Amino acid sequence: MYPLAAAMVVDSEVLRAELEQAFQSLAVRVVVDLPEMPSEWSSFLDRLDRMKPDVVMLSMGRLASPLEEVISAVRSTAARPAVFILHTEADPEAILRALRAGASEYLFPPIGQQLQAALERVARTREAATERTAPGGRVAAFLSAKGGCGATTIACHVALELPRLIDAKVLLADLDLQAGLIGFLLKNKSDYSVADAVYNIQRLDQSYWRGLVSNGIPNVEFITAPSRPASKNLPPGHVKQVFSFARTQYDWTVLDLGRHVTALTLTMLEMSDEAYLVTTHEIPALHQTKQLVQLLLDSGYPRDRLRLVLNRIPKRSDVTLDELESMLGITIFATLANDYQSLQEAFTEGRMLDTSSHLGRDLQRLAAKIAGVDINKKKKFSLFG
Ligand SMILES: Nc1ncnc2c1ncn2[C@@H]1O[C@H](COP(=O)(O)OP(=O)(O)OP(=O)(O)O)[C@@H](O)[C@H]1O
Numbered sequence: 001m002y003p004l005a006a007a008m009v010v011d012s013e014v015l016r017a018e019l020e021q022a023f024q025s026l027a028v029r030v031v032v033d034l035p036e037m038p039s040e041w042s043s044f045l046d047r048l049d050r051m052k053p054d055v056v057m058l059s060m061g062r063l064a065s066p067l068e069e070v071i072s073a074v075r076s077t078a079a080r081p082a083v084f085i086l087h088t089e090a091d092p093e094a095i096l097r098a099l100r101a102g103a104s105e106y107l108f109p110p111i112g113q114q115l116q117a118a119l120e121r122v123a124r125t126r127e128a129a130t131e132r133t134a135p136g137g138r139v140a141a142f143l144s145a146k147g148g149c150g151a152t153t154i155a156c157h158v159a160l161e162l163p164r165l166i167d168a169k170v171l172l173a174d175l176d177l178q179a180g181l182i183g184f185l186l187k188n189k190s191d192y193s194v195a196d197a198v199y200n201i202q203r204l205d206q207s208y209w210r211g212l213v214s215n216g217i218p219n220v221e222f223i224t225a226p227s228r229p230a231s232k233n234l235p236p237g238h239v240k241q242v243f244s245f246a247r248t249q250y251d252w253t254v255l256d257l258g259r260h261v262t263a264l265t266l267t268m269l270e271m272s273d274e275a276y277l278v279t280t281h282e283i284p285a286l287h288q289t290k291q292l293v294q295l296l297l298d299s300g301y302p303r304d305r306l307r308l309v310l311n312r313i314p315k316r317s318d319v320t321l322d323e324l325e326s327m328l329g330i331t332i333f334a335t336l337a338n339d340y341q342s343l344q345e346a347f348t349e350g351r352m353l354d355t356s357s358h359l360g361r362d363l364q365r366l367a368a369k370i371a372g373v374d375i376n377k378k379k380k381f382s383l384f385g
């Protein structure tokens with residue numbers, strides 16, 4: 001197994017004894033070990049920044065802050081560790097709470113075997129990440145489970161919101177080669193697209209790239225999908241090469257991969273840190289989602305990098321989120337309100353949604369969750385000021 005560094009914050013004697021025993025036969029180095037919950041979370045988080053554990057084990061017993069906040073803060077530290085929640089029993093409510101809050105595992109005694117399997121999953125992800133050795137910022141890919149679920153709308157809003165939440169330079173890239181819309185939504189007049197970067201790959205450097213991207217929105221640059229039919233089948237390997245370079249120029253790259261799972265989609269997912277699968281409550285979309293989740297997991301896409309976004313949730317529904325999660329076999333990362341009218345008004349006026357609408361606030365919350373930012377601590381922000 002790829003060697004892992006772990007941090008433990010475990011205040012239960014029973015769980016500590018179980019962990020210590022399990023660690024004896026595993027390639028795990030404990031770099032932080034607290035026998036009780038920290039009284040000062042900020043200094044604990046600083047320690048995580050310095051020690052860079054691959055995984056943080058937290059016992060759920062007496063967490064003072066809301067679990068979601070703690071996990072999000074831990075996940076935002078330098079090494080972006082996986083979080084395992086430990087509990088003395090398998091309480092279904094606690095399991096769901098932990099997974100919803102962003103934990104990748106929920107473990108309870110006897111811990112040994114479960115822990116080994118869970119650590120192997122983390123080890124594989126870490127190893128793959130090291131293999132990717134991609135210098136540059138994070139890559140977030142958006143994919144529509146079925147046409148029209150909202151992937152483009154969400155990718156645009158997230159890309160524009162990120163620099164308002166964190167100090168980040170963002171690239172928004174339209175890789176929906178069949179029906180790219182980002183140029184239109186952002187009122188782009190540039191003649192250049194991803195295809196130009198691919199066709200001129202030997203010239204690709206910082207100054208050439210600058211000539212291709214469009215800007216006009218502070219800290220966001222974007223590149224559109226090709227409009228000419230001849231450019232709709234770009235070789236995936238070349239597109240990957242372009243974005244391996246492009247990501248070095250930005251803190252975040254947001255990709256719109258459209259709705260079709262093609263060789264290009266799979267190649268780009270491989271280089272993405274997280275894939276956001278956008279779906280809706282509609283039966284055909286859910287059916288497609290289930291198949292897509294299975295396909296991606298079967299093809300080796302790590303579960304902890306696959307995130308489901310449920311868009312256009314109805315005010316009332318016969319199916320609960322819990323039921324949907326167990327039906328789809330994946331937890332729901334975020335839900336977004338259904339608000340066609342506000343979106344149309346915004347698009348007609350050539351802008352994105354602001355936080356005066358419910359959907360605008362949901363989109364902002366989603367961007368914050370993606371960035372690992374505690375939205376309540378940020379006092380002033382709205383899309384477009
Ligand atoms: N939360 C929402 N509430 C209401 N309407 C929405 C919402 N999200 C998206 N829409 C609308 O749904 C339509 C499809 O959205 P969008 O183009 O973003 O989807 P997509 O998944 O990118 O589609 P495609 O498969 O064509 O790429 C648009 O008219 C958009 O305005």
Ligand SMILES: [Mg+2]
Pocket residue numbers: 144151152153176181256258259
């Ligand atoms: Mg789209």
